[in-house]
Amino acid sequence: MRALQSIGVIGAILGALTLSGTPAHAKDMVFTSWGGTTQDAQKQSWAVPFSKQSGVTVLQDGPTDYGKLKAMVESGKPAWTVVDVENDFAVKAGKDGLLEPLDFSIIDKSTLDPRFVTPYSVGSFYYSFVLGFNKDQFGKKTPKSWADLFDLKTFPGKRTLYKWSAPGVLELALLADGVAPNALYPLDLDRAFKKLDTIKSSIVWWSGGAQSQQLLVSGEAPIGMFWNGRIDAIRKSGVDVGVSWEQNLAAADALVVPKGVADKDTAMRFIAFASSAQAQADFARASGYAPINLGSKALMKPEEAAALPDSHSQGQITLDMAYWAEHRDAVAKRWYEWQGK
Numbered sequence: 001m002r003a004l005q006s007i008g009v010i011g012a013i014l015g016a017l018t019l020s021g022t023p024a025h026a027k028d029m030v031f032t033s034w035g036g037t038t039q040d041a042q043k044q045s046w047a048v049p050f051s052k053q054s055g056v057t058v059l060q061d062g063p064t065d066y067g068k069l070k071a072m073v074e075s076g077k078p079a080w081t082v083v084d085v086e087n088d089f090a091v092k093a094g095k096d097g098l099l100e101p102l103d104f105s106i107i108d109k110s111t112l113d114p115r116f117v118t119p120y121s122v123g124s125f126y127y128s129f130v131l132g133f134n135k136d137q138f139g140k141k142t143p144k145s146w147a148d149l150f151d152l153k154t155f156p157g158k159r160t161l162y163k164w165s166a167p168g169v170l171e172l173a174l175l176a177d178g179v180a181p182n183a184l185y186p187l188d189l190d191r192a193f194k195k196l197d198t199i200k201s202s203i204v205w206w207s208g209g210a211q212s213q214q215l216l217v218s219g220e221a222p223i224g225m226f227w228n229g230r231i232d233a234i235r236k237s238g239v240d241v242g243v244s245w246e247q248n249l250a251a252a253d254a255l256v257v258p259k260g261v262a263d264k265d266t267a268m269r270f271i272a273f274a275s276s277a278q279a280q281a282d283f284a285r286a287s288g289y290a291p292i293n294l295g296s297k298a299l300m301k302p303e304e305a306a307a308l309p310d311s312h313s314q315g316q317i318t319l320d321m322a323y324w325a326e327h328r329d330a331v332a333k334r335w336y337e338w339q340g341k
Contacts, residue, residue, distance in 0.1 A: 027055060027056050027057055028056070028057045028059060029056055029057070029058055029059065029081035029082070029263065029266050029267065029270060030058075030059045030060075030061050030079055030080050030081050030082075031043075031046075031047055031058050031059070031060055031061070031080075031081065031082050031083075031084075031270070032060075032061045032062050032063075032064055032080045032082070032083045032084065033060075033062050033063070033064060033083075033084035033124075034062060034063050034064055034084060035062045035063045036208075036209065036210065037209075037233070037287070038209075038229075038287060038289075039060065039062060039084075041283050041286035041287040042084070042124075042274075042283060043058075043060055044282075044286065045279055045282035045283035045286055046058075046270075046273060046274040046279050046283065047060070049273075049279065050269075050270055050273045050274070050279075053273070054266075054269065054273075056266055056269075056270070058270070061079075061080065064083055064084060064085055066085070066089060066093075069083060069085075069093075069098065069258055070098060072258055073098050073258050073259045073260060076260050077260070077262075078258035078259070078260055078261050078262075080258055080261075081257070081258075081261055081262075081263065081266065081267050081270070082255055082256070082257055082267050082270050082271060082274075083255070083256050083257075083258060084124045084253050084254070084255060085121075085253065085254055085256055086166060086251075086253060086254070087116065087121070087123070087251060087252045087253065087254045087321045088166070088167060088321045088324035088325045088328055089254075089325075089328075090118065090120060090121035090254035090256050090321075091118060091120075091121070091321050091322060091324075091325035092325040092326075092328060093120070093256065094118060094119065094120030094121065094256075095325070097259060098258065098259055099120040099121070099256045099257060099258065099259055100120070100256075100257040100258070100259055100260075100261060100264055100267070101119050101120055102119065102120060102121070102122065102257070102268065102271065103264070103268045106265075106268040106269060106272050107122060107268060107271050107272045107275060108272065109122065111275075111276075111277065111293055111294055111295055112275060112292050112293055112294065113126070113292045113293075113294060115250075115252070115318055116252040116254065116292050118254075120256060121254035121255060121256045122254065122255055122271060122275050122292065123252040123253065123254055123255075123275070123292030124252065124253035124254055124255045124274070124292070125252065125253055125280070125283060125284070125287065125289040125290060125291065125292060126250055126251065126252040126253075126289065126290045126291075126292055126309060126310075127227050127228055127229055127250070127251060127252070127253075127289045127290065127309060128227075128228045128245070128248035128249055128250045128251075128290075128309040128312070128316065129162075129168045129172065129225045129226065129227065129228075129248065129249040129251070130225070130226055130227075130228045130231060130243050130244065130245055130248050131143055131144075131145070131146060131148070131149060131223070131224075131225065131226075131243065131244040131246070132216055132223070132224060132225070132226040132231045132241055132242065132243050132244075133155075133216075133222060133223040133224075133241065133242045133243075133244075134216055134217070134219050134222035134223070134241060134242075135240055135241060135242050136219065137157060137219050137222035137223075138155060138222065138223075141154060141155065142242065143155055143223055143242070143244060144244050144246055145176070145244065145246050145247065146172045146173075146175045146176040146246075146247060147175075147176045148223075149172070149176060149199075149223060149224070149225070150173075150176050150195065150198055150199055152198075152199065152202060155222075155223055157202070157219075157221070157222045157223065158202050158203070158204045158215075158220060158221040158222070159199055159202055159203055159204070159221055159223050159224050160203070160204045160205070160206050160212060160215045160216065160221035160223075160224030160225070160226075161203055161205060161206070161224060161225055162205075162206060162207075162212075162225060163205035163206060163207040163339075164207065165328070165331055165332035165335040165336065166324075167249070167251050167319035167320075167321070167324050168225065168249055168251070168319065169196070169225070170187050170189070170192040170331070171184055171187070171192075171249055171317070171319060172225060172247075172249060173192045173193075173195040173196050174187065174188060174191060174192050174195070175247055175317075176195060177191060177192075177195045179191070181247065181317045184317070184320070185320045185323050186323060186327075187323070187327075187331075189331070189334060193334075193338055196338075204220065204221040204224075205339075206224075209227055209229075209230045210230075212224070212226050212227070212230055213226075213230050213233065213234055216234070216241060217234060217239055217241070226243075227289075228243075228248070228288060228289070228307070228308075228309055229287050229288035229289045230288075231243045231288075232288030232307045233288060235307075236288075245312040245315070245316075246315060247315055247316075247317055248309060248312055248315070248316050248317070249316075249317050249319055250309055250316050250317065250318045250319065251318075251319045251321070252292065255271050255274060255275070257271070275292060275293055276293060277291075277293045277295035277296045277298075277299060278296075278299060279293075280292060280293040280296040281293075281296040281297070281299040281300050284296060284300065284304075284305075284308060285300060285304050288307055288308070289308070289309075290308040290309040290310045291308075291310075297310065
């Protein structure tokens with residue numbers, strides 16, 4: 001589960017919602033995401049132009065909270081119209097009856113990366129976990145693989161990993177231990193935790209993207225796993241950090257519609273717009289995350305596309321969301337017990 005980065009509910013939302021929690025005006029909808037620079041990019045690339053095109057006011061809320069989403073659905077009056085969630089949650093929530101099936105007569109799924117399309121969700125964007133490192137800390141030594149993340153002798157210091165039980169850390173531990181990409185699933189949890197034990201005392205956990213950046217740039221944790229967009233943002237700021245795309249781990253966020261939403265048509269039209277080639281290209285340009293529309297890359301300059309995960313597809317490993325959707329709770333239980341030991 002992602003860290004809940006508090007961005008608050010903007011005043012416009014408070015004024016636009018009735019006491020029942022539903023949008024007060026037929027021309028309003030609420031888009032909920034994770035906050036920070038990612039939601040800023042979603043707002044500018046999707047919400048603002050969609051409003052101009054449709055006349056629908058797109059209010060912003062966040063951060064995404066799965067417990068709150070479930071409670072809204074159970075109440076029968078979800079206040080959120082479209083929500084950005086992690087892809088494994090989308091798969092499970094669809095099976096659990098928490099989501100509206102998408103209307104693919106409105107949303108053109110033929111233009112979308114099929115890895116990130118289900119009956120209840122389409123990709124919001126896709127990202128990769130990559131190996132990042134502080135060049136100043138290691139001099140001429142250049143980490144290249146996940147195995148180097150576990151090499152405390154050659155690359156000394158703290159390492160930073162994603163704190164939450166989600167696809168990524170267990171997979172990279174198995175890859176570092178020699179498991180072939182096509183043999184990752186079902187995950188060998190005993191082997192993964194045994195490998196992680198070898199660096200456990202050197203791990204500094206990050207729970208949000210900004211924190212991961214700070215740890216890397218400051219040198220507090222000079223090597224670790226990062227969302228590729230966060231590395232790209234550091235580089236754009238003028239800090240020369242290193243990155244390895246070897247066996248980068250691809251996953252996606254997803255756009256979903258809570259079950260029982262008042263205006264399904266507007267929700268579908270918003271998702272159709274947000275997943276269109278131009279809107280996805282605009283978001284990718286602003287965020288450093290890859291578009292899920294197969295036509296978006298043609299709308300971008302080569303130098304803009306070079307830092308995106310879909311420009312590093314050779315050796316890329318797509319994380320298995322069906323596995324995670326089925327085993328999410330069991331893996332989480334063991335994950336947090338291990339962290340606490």
